[in-house]
Amino acid sequence: MNTNRSMVRLAALWGMLFFLTNCGGVQQPLKEVLKKQTPYEKYEQALKNVKLENTALGNDWIVAGRKALQDSILVSLPFKETGYFAADKPIAVSYLVSLKRGERLVVGVEVRSMQATQVFVDLFEAPIPTSQSPVHLASGDTSNTVIDFESREDRLYLIRLQPELLRSGNYTITMTREPSLAFPVQGKDSRNISSFWGADRDAGKRRHEGIDIFAKKGTPAIAATDGYIAAVNENRLGGKVVWLQDTKRQQRLYYAHLDEQLVRPGQKVIAGDTLGLIGNTGNARTTAPHLHFGIYTFGIGAIDPLPAVRVGSPAPPNVTAPMERLGTWARTSGKKGIVRISPDKKSSPLSEILKHTPVYILGGVRDWYKVSLPDNTIGYIEAKQIENAEKPIRTQKIASLTQILDQPAASAGFLATVEPGTQLPVLASFGSFLYVKTPDGIAGWLPIS
Ligand SMILES: [Zn+2]
The missing domain is CATH 2.30.30.40 (SH3 Domains)
Known part of the structure; x- marks a missing residue:
């Protein structure tokens, strides 16, 4: 809305922002406090330090960020969205994403703007209660605004994206799902799994506590992550087995039915190292060679390994809407x-x-x-x-001197004044507001009673 009034307002705020980013006038003790804050919190604090929160625009920015935390737009992965932010209308957008334990969320943000623009990307646990401060998990690096987050439980997360004040431009956010572990059989991936978690075993007496991946006898079974060998032994069901301690995640990876074990207890390994060779020992004697792969977590026991090893989502589809x-x-x-x-x-x-x-x-x-x-x-x-909204759907005759508003709200600002008797082309209508075009070509909102 390029009215004189809003231009003056923007110019004044620009001056304050210049001061904010160039004076470096943060006192020493406060500096220490700010170190522990996220980039978003630092920026919000800086706005408050120069009293920008008391301006309509500064306050709108803070409110937009808080409101976005309560939004509930649920998206599925992979996801790609292009959006617009206007300098005179602070916005924050958010998305809810559901992740399983062992899945990684990779968020990328690209910004196209006339000036260098900082966009804050933050990840929280969701849903976020209105009364308490949300659990913040990760922030996008301000230089490339990317988050790579591994979920340690099955739950909903909220991603919020908010550009700094007084910038306009486009953003494109992409979100994809990736596995947290490497696939445990060389040359195979999750599309080669032939038996999944929970399948019946022994005529329904027990459930399958892992996944089976068939491969030629002698194919390397490989470390799905860095760690050390917790045990190398033999048991009735698993035959020759190897236990890999995943030092990063408080879990043990179980490799069973091996033909040969090629590691020793206590040995350190890195992802991709060969632990043994695929075979059909244990209760797999009568079946084709395959790896039974399981994940046992501290405190819970066996969990479904699939989310942790599943092939990542493909690149998200492009935006084709004009x-x-x-x-x-x-x-x-x-x-x-x-x-x-x-x-x-x-x-x-x-x-x-x-x-x-x-x-x-x-x-x-x-x-x-x-x-x-x-x-x-x-x-x-x-x-x-x-x-x-170009071709008029009808015209509206103005009875008395009337203000055209910049928003369809009673609290909106004035864009233009129209004389009685003017026939205004109506471009759209919603409740008690018409979207009209004035004789000067200004599009705005006309309240009707
Ligand atoms: Zn199995």
């Missing part, structure tokens, strides 16, 4: 549109909206848009349900 609409108001084209919680037709609907409802384009995922409705509902809608 991106020239980013950061603009568009409208639904069809009879009605459905705004959903995730970019997926099977996900829960958040809102059913009428034909020609204005939607603000926040971002794109595949052939979906992430949109904000005039009532601030944020969700996803299929791009094919959206058209440019």
Whole structure:
């Protein structure tokens, strides 16, 4: 919104930000405190130090960051989203991702902006209670904004992305899933697993506490991670077995039915080292040679090894929704549109909206848009349900001197004044607001009673 008023406001804030980033005037004791903070917290503290939190924009920035922690947009991996941030409208976006124990989440963020722009990327445990401070797990490195996080439990995580104040540009976030361990059989991967966790054994008397990977007799069974050999022995079911202590994760990796054991107890190994050769010893005598691979954790016992060794997700699909609409108001084209919680037709609907409802384009995922409705509902809608808000749907005659607003809200700022008798082209409508264009070509909001 390039009104004079907001330009003056931005200029004043720029001056304060310059001071903030160049004066280096943080006192010594405080400096010590700041060292333990995340980059995000440091920035927030710096805003407070120069009293920027008392300005509307500074306060909006802080509120946007907190609000994003309570959002509940659930996405599945792999995921890629392109979005827009405007200098005069602080935003923070967040995503919920479900991970299994042993899976790694890799988050990458690319920013395209006229000026160098810092984007804060933070990972938290989710859901986040409103009353207490969220458990923060990782921050994106500010130089390349990447998080590589390994989940030690099955749970939901929240990723928040927020650019620094007074910058505009585009961001693209990608999130992929990777295994935390190497695959335990040389030359194979998780697509070669033929028996999974929980399968029946001994006619249902017990359950399979691992995975089986068939391979030619003599194929190397390899260390899935760095560690040391905890035991090399023989038992009735497993035959010749090797136990590898995973020193990083408080768990033991179990290799069974080996034809030959090639390590000794106490020996240090690194990921990829050969521990033994695939065979069919123990209760596998009558089956083809295979490795039975198990993971036993401290305190829990056997867990499903699959999430830890499963092939990573492929590269996320590209954004095909037209991106020239980013950061603009568009409208639904069809009879009605459905705004959903995730970019997926099977996900829960958040809102059913009428034909020609204005939607603000926040971002794109595949052939979906992430949109904000005039009532601030944020969700996803299929791009094919959206058209440019260009061709008027009707005109509205103005009865008395009227202000055109910069937002569809009673608290909005004034963009323009229109004279009585003016016929305004209506581009979209939502509840008690019409999205109109003034004779000077300014698009804004007209409250109707
Ligand atoms: Zn098995």
